[in-house]
Amino acid sequence: MITNLVKFRRWACSLALVVPAMPSSPASAAGVVDEVYVKSLAAPGKTVLVIEYYDGNRKVVGRQGFASASGFKAASPTDIRVDDKVRLHLYGVEPCAGEMVNREENFAGRCEDFARTQLEILLKNPKVLFCRAFVSEEHAPSQDVTCFGYYNIPGTLDTVANLEEQLVSLGALRLAKKPGGSLMRPDLGDAEKIGRGGFGMWADPRVQGQ
Secondary structure (H helix, E strand, O other): OHHHHHHHHHHHHHHHOOOOOOOOOHHHOOOOOOHHHHHHOOEOOEEEEEEEEEOOOOOEEEEEEEEEOOOOEEEEOOEEEOOOOOEEEEOOEEOOOOEEEEOOOOEEEEHHHHHHHHHHHHOOOOOEEEEEEEHHHOOOOEEEEEEEEEEEEOOOEEEEEEHHHHHHHOOOOEEOEOOOOOEOOHHHHHHHHHHOOOOHHHHOHHHHOO
């Protein structure tokens, strides 16, 4: 995974020039993603977006599919616009507060602008966006999800990557906390350790102090 992450970061930067009690995170809805299945959803000339809805027993109880010749766009640093009625909200992650500077990436400005740009990069060329949510989200206008992108560049990259993990590893987003102080996405703790090595927002001492 770390090898894929390094390749993915280089590629992304180049583009830039329930019945038991339900788990709290969509990421825990159905266990490990089946990469073969995600890749099989690809369609020539289009970006395919599939949302699967799970119950508390980790069973698929609903599914929605979309396809777009122009792809899907960021509606905010943590939201993907599906259509006029639905947004997908990447659960448990957030931009830093205020402004940040990263000289290596030639950025100085609002944390939200940096994060949104990085999300837009990840949404630029995936063949498939595969998202998971609990069934309680199915008809909501803003749905808490975890999403994976299938990226294929012949001879360079062929991988299925979790969007939140990539954004946190790149220092575009950080882990949000619950009111009591615990992490909303403890599964991304290792990804944040990578980001804190000096990527993105973490290159700015002001952010480190937040």
